[in-house]
Amino acid sequence: MGSLVVPSPFLFRFQVKTIKTKSFVGLLIPLCAVLLALALGAVMLLSLGANPISGYATMFGAAFGSVEGFSETAVKSIPLLLVGAGICIAFRANVINIGGEGQMVMGALLSTSVALTFPSVPSLLLIPMVLLAGAIGGAFWGAIAGALKAYFNVSEILSTIMLNIVAVQFMNFLLRGVMIDPGEVARGTGIPQTMRLTENADLPILLEGMRMHLGVPIALFVAFGAYILLWRTAMGFRLRSVGYNPHASRYAGISVPKNVTAALAFSGAMAGIAGAILVFGSESHRMVTDGGSTGFTGSAGFNGIVVALLAGLHPLWSIPSALLFGGMLVGANALQRAAQVPSALIIALNGLIVVFVVSSEYFKQRSLYAGQVDLADDESTETEGEDNE
Amino acid sequence: MSDSFAVMIVVATIASGIRLATPFLLASLGEALGQRSGVLNLGVDGVMLLGAFGAYYTVLQTSNPYYGLLVGISIGLLIGLFYGFITLNLRAEQGVSGIGIYLFGLGMSDLFFQKFVGTPRPILPFMPLDIPVLSGLPVVGEMLFQHSIIVYIAFGLVPLMSFVLHRTTYGLNIRAIGENPEAADSLGVSVMATRYSAIIIGNGLAGLAGAALAIELGIFQQNLTNAMGFIAIALVYFGAWSPKGVMIGSLVFGMVQSIVLQCKTFGVIPRSASDLAAMAPAVITILALVIVAKRFKQPSALTKPYVRGG
Numbered sequence: 001m002g003s004l005v006v007p008s009p010f011l012f013r014f015q016v017k018t019i020k021t022k023s024f025v026g027l028l029i030p031l032c033a034v035l036l037a038l039a040l041g042a043v044m045l046l047s048l049g050a051n052p053i054s055g056y057a058t059m060f061g062a063a064f065g066s067v068e069g070f071s072e073t074a075v076k077s078i079p080l081l082l083v084g085a086g087i088c089i090a091f092r093a094n095v096i097n098i099g100g101e102g103q104m105v106m107g108a109l110l111s112t113s114v115a116l117t118f119p120s121v122p123s124l125l126l127i128p129m130v131l132l133a134g135a136i137g138g139a140f141w142g143a144i145a146g147a148l149k150a151y152f153n154v155s156e157i158l159s160t161i162m163l164n165i166v167a168v169q170f171m172n173f174l175l176r177g178v179m180i181d182p183g184e185v186a187r188g189t190g191i192p193q194t195m196r197l198t199e200n201a202d203l204p205i206l207l208e209g210m211r212m213h214l215g216v217p218i219a220l221f222v223a224f225g226a227y228i229l230l231w232r233t234a235m236g237f238r239l240r241s242v243g244y245n246p247h248a249s250r251y252a253g254i255s256v257p258k259n260v261t262a263a264l265a266f267s268g269a270m271a272g273i274a275g276a277i278l279v280f281g282s283e284s285h286r287m288v289t290d291g292g293s294t295g296f297t298g299s300a301g302f303n304g305i306v307v308a309l310l311a312g313l314h315p316l317w318s319i320p321s322a323l324l325f326g327g328m329l330v331g332a333n334a335l336q337r338a339a340q341v342p343s344a345l346i347i348a349l350n351g352l353i354v355v356f357v358v359s360s361e362y363f364k365q366r367s368l369y370a371g372q373v374d375l376a377d378d379e380s381t382e383t384e385g386e387d388n389e
Numbered sequence: 390m391s392d393s394f395a396v397m398i399v400v401a402t403i404a405s406g407i408r409l410a411t412p413f414l415l416a417s418l419g420e421a422l423g424q425r426s427g428v429l430n431l432g433v434d435g436v437m438l439l440g441a442f443g444a445y446y447t448v449l450q451t452s453n454p455y456y457g458l459l460v461g462i463s464i465g466l467l468i469g470l471f472y473g474f475i476t477l478n479l480r481a482e483q484g485v486s487g488i489g490i491y492l493f494g495l496g497m498s499d500l501f502f503q504k505f506v507g508t509p510r511p512i513l514p515f516m517p518l519d520i521p522v523l524s525g526l527p528v529v530g531e532m533l534f535q536h537s538i539i540v541y542i543a544f545g546l547v548p549l550m551s552f553v554l555h556r557t558t559y560g561l562n563i564r565a566i567g568e569n570p571e572a573a574d575s576l577g578v579s580v581m582a583t584r585y586s587a588i589i590i591g592n593g594l595a596g597l598a599g600a601a602l603a604i605e606l607g608i609f610q611q612n613l614t615n616a617m618g619f620i621a622i623a624l625v626y627f628g629a630w631s632p633k634g635v636m637i638g639s640l641v642f643g644m645v646q647s648i649v650l651q652c653k654t655f656g657v658i659p660r661s662a663s664d665l666a667a668m669a670p671a672v673i674t675i676l677a678l679v680i681v682a683k684r685f686k687q688p689s690a691l692t693k694p695y696v697r698g699g
Binding site for chain 2: 044048096098148152153154155157158159161162163164165166169170172173176292294299302303305306309341342344345346347348349350351352353354355358359361362
């Protein structure tokens with residue numbers, strides 16, 4: 001775990017040698033950024049006519065105050081953790097994956113079609129099959145953006161955004177067309193959704209009478225896998241190396257294009273698993289579209305970025321980070337019921353948290369280099385020039 | 390008889406294509422300006438949503454669409470100031486902080502809408518402003534000269550921005566700091582001030598784009614823009630950072646949308662096929678990105694924060 005806080009060059013532009021001794025600063029400052037965002041949230045609550053203290057108490061009480069609440073929070077955290085762990089891999093390889101939404105959708109579509117095709121395969125086999133299908137669907141969608149960046153020099157920021165749009169329309173096309181519930185057609189209602197998927201693919205409930213299902217341990221397992229991949233395998237070393245310094249990596253014989261593609265494929269695979277779990281862990285056990293991606297993903301493709309950033313791009317720190325944001329989602333619904341504050345507040349707060357956490361890097365670097373001014377200045381200018389190429 | 394009917398449909402389709410292209414054009418002109426100065430703004434969609442809500446609410450209260458435009462643009466300018474602070478002063482990573490702005494706009498616009506409006510009520514749209522004489526021309530008049538004021542503003546901005554970028558000192562400064570901020574700085578150009586101005590104006594245009602959209606549609610709803618802001622960013626690449634290129638891209642998008650809408654109304658194509666057609670802009674953009682990445686060079690300093698002496 002010695003490498004716990006080795007920074008990504010993408011966010012931290014300097015080679016930080018002393019970070020380990022001062023690593024508490026590295027955690028403290030993003031946390032302050034979150035607190036600042038929550039404080040602004042309190043101001044918003046106040047201006048909406050709600051008491052911020054009782055408001056936050058309602059929120060966090062609902063999310064963490066009971067076994068039922070926590071079970072709900074854990075379920076809401078699944079996609080956040082999976083997408084977040086994937087984002088850790090991508091960002092460590094210096095690839096910005098904004099395509100989580102589309103990768104989730106593609107993973108869900110492929111896993112749903114597997115469940116529709118093989119409804120009678122027993123659970124023990126079908127559940128791994130649909131999860132694998134989700135991973136493949138997401139990985140494929142991520143790899144497209146990766147290959148476009150690696151071989152055609154297309155910015156992955158743009159291609160992933162475009163692929164999100166394509167995936168959503170593809171979902172609408174399939175769910176209104178070949179995958180639609182025959183019952184919807186017969187009744188003439190035509191709601192774009194699949195039929196109740198086979199019970200063999202249902203993710204088993206872990207706690208009687210609650211939402212907590214098999215998706216929770218799966219997500220934890222995958223997050224741990226992401227950690228092993230990044231720091232305990234040669235593949236992970238290559239990914240981080242390419243992210244840290246592509247020129248040196250190429251010189252050392254590491255293929256930059258291959259690893260850029262792989263980073264987006266891994267990242268997409270995790271988002272794809274998240275999509276599959278959303279379908280087979282849902283209460284309706286169907287895949288439904290409301291025409292956009294948010295209705296299906298709950299913006300987890302974007303919010304996963306927040307989770308990963310707050311976790312310092314570390315898959316294991318993403319676990320508490322995902323629980324925090326999952327809890328906020330659960331709490332927001334409780335707040336809406338208790339104080340008539342629309343739950344959209346949480347989306348806005350998430351946005352502020354992203355902005356503040358990203359901006360806080362500036363203060364982190366300043367505090368890390370306080371006291372070694374001259375040396376730090378020289379070092380920063382050197383490495384910065386390299387990274388900027 | 391059927392001939393004149395066909396002409397009528399074509400004219401209506403083109404006219405509506407121009408109207409639909411307008412928000413794209415405004416937003417992508419703003420984005421192009423920012424990118425030319427070296428700053429990527431991925432928050433366009435969020436700014437558009439906030440501008441759209443601001444404009445919608447203002448018109449709802451005052452019944453004056455022009456106040457709506459003003460409010461929309463002001464909201465954009467304010468966010469631009471904030472975005473400038475975080476990306477220029479705090480040197481925040483631009484790709485990710487833009488997503489933060491997007492989420493903020495998405496959540497806030499929905500929050501305000503639910504809190505202050507609740508049930509959607511239609512607002513007064515713009516009256517079309519017929520250009521004297523020209524609007525009376527057969528066919529062309531209806532196609533080009535019977536639009537609302539915002540359409541003329543948007544398309545008027547294209548030559549204006551070309552002129553500013555290529556014929557004025559300010560434009561030269563913007564292009565210089567987008568390519569080589571160190572060199573520009575050494576000649577006494579303030580990188581900070583120029584980038585601030587480009588970002589603020591760019592976001593103002595995004596806010597205006599949102600306002601134009603809301604007033605044109607006469608309605609607001611959650612996620613009104615539905616990723617239009619992201620397409621506007623792609624259009625900047627599509628148009629290779631030139632105002633004229635951006636305009637052509639916006640028109641292509643507007644026309645595709647308009648044709649799809651017409652086909653839907655006439656039932657020429659089934660619903661499911663229109664979903665496939667809706668994919669077209671994104672797919673075209675990806676292909677265009679491949680070509681643009683080969684042929685054109687993006688501003689060299691794009692997304693790179695400038696540190697003096699760095």
